[in-house]
Amino acid sequence: MSAPARRRETLAGRLARTLILWVGGVWLVGVLGVVWYVDREINYNFDSELVEVSHRLFDIALRHLDGAPQPPGGAPLGIPPPASFADSDVPYRLVAPDTRVLAHSAGANDAQFDVPLAPGFADAGAWRVYTLRHPARDVFLQVADPLDERRQALNRTLLGLIVPLAAVLPLLAWLLRRIARRELRVLEQLAHEISRRDGQLLAPIALAHLPRELHTVEEHVNHLLARLSQALDVERALAANAAHELRTPLAAARLRLQTALEHGLARSDVQAALASLQTLGQRTEKLLQLSRAESSAPLAREPVDLAQLADVVAQEFWQDASVVDRLELTLAPRDGLAPQAAGDFDALAIALRNLVENALHYSAGSTAEIIVGPGSVLAVRDAGPGVPPERLASLRQRHVRHSASRAGYGLGLSIASTIAHKHGGQLLLASPLPGRSDGFEARLVLPAPAQTQMQMQTL
Incomplete structure (x- = not known):
């Protein structure tokens, strides 16, 4: 056996590898789809929370602004965070329409709010800013939320999906290979049965519980075996018929010609030899007709x-x-x-x-x-x-x-x-x-x- 034939991959191995690649690929595509969906949901939830916080903080910030003494020189008023709110650690500021900062929370800085002054959401580097305009007063509230929290939530979700895949994939590969070998064992049985067929054994193959595709292969192989058996039968029958039918006229012609050689060319012996040769020709034609009739060559319709x-x-x-x-x-x-x-x-x-x-x-x-x-x-x-x-x-x-x-x-x-x-x-x-x-x-x-x-x- 040549080296390439020994190294040839098995069908079970190819099937297992293909299944692993496709399952892993589909799983990865599913993970990416889930990550995209989770990222969108996380952003939606954080944005919804930011909107809710902005509406709750707006009136509180205005009350602090109205009740606090104005700092000298028109500097922005620093508003202490209200301790009664759980979201009081969120940076925010009040801005006039001319972008002048009227007040801001403790720890707020301009880099966090480097966005245009327009209602809605905008990103400023590592911050998500929501701008809200007061319905009765000409003043804006801007609330900033760090994007790192969103990324951390997304990373936790991605890690929770990919780690199980990496852990299960080797087990899945081993399981798929075992399943492929077990399910393809019937193909090995069919190949073994085909390899046993030769000129002495042309019996039909009969394996139980074959899947539909292999059952079709079995039927086609059995049809081929039947045609081969018929062709061999015709060949053997022609040989047997020739030995049976041609022996007598050949012997008669040989005897008559031998007699003619030994006792002179008697007309009756020559005629008898000709008659035997004619019989031989007729029977040869019969045998050829029989061979054609029993051959597997298709007939016109x-x-x-x-x-x-x-x-x-x-x-x-x-x-x-x-x-x-x-x-x-x-x-x-x-x-x-x-x-x-x-x-x-x-x-x-x-x-x-x-x-x-x-x-x-x-x-x-x-x-x-x-x-x-x-x-x-x-x-x-x-x-x-x-x-x-x-x-x-x-x-x-x-x-x-x-x-x-x-x-x-x-x-x-x-x-x-x-x-x-x-x-x-x-x-x-x-x-x-x-x-x-x-x-x-x-x-x-x-x-x-x-x-x-x-x-x-x-x-």
């Missing part, structure tokens, strides 16, 4: 004219002079709509071709008939000896022999059944034919195109 399809397949067989008089094409009475099916033209042609070949092989020289319709149905009938009802169910299996002399209804019906199933249809077998003691019928029942279904509902 387009409207297929079944009459045209049947005519194309019939024309291929009519080119053989020995078959032209034994194969008939019949169109069932129409109900106003052309017989159509939703599917793949080439795949359906392969299925129908196999049904016709089986009918011609096992009809004992009698005629075979392709019937189109009614609806999305293709049927192939023959007037041969038929098949016992108890053997109908086994005819779709591969390599089933209908007779001792030749392989019967095996690969051909298996191919047709697989193609019908992949189209969402089915292959129905019947023997003997209704009202008769012989005959055989293979019926492809296919889904109708959506447009045809809508037209039928309208009718």
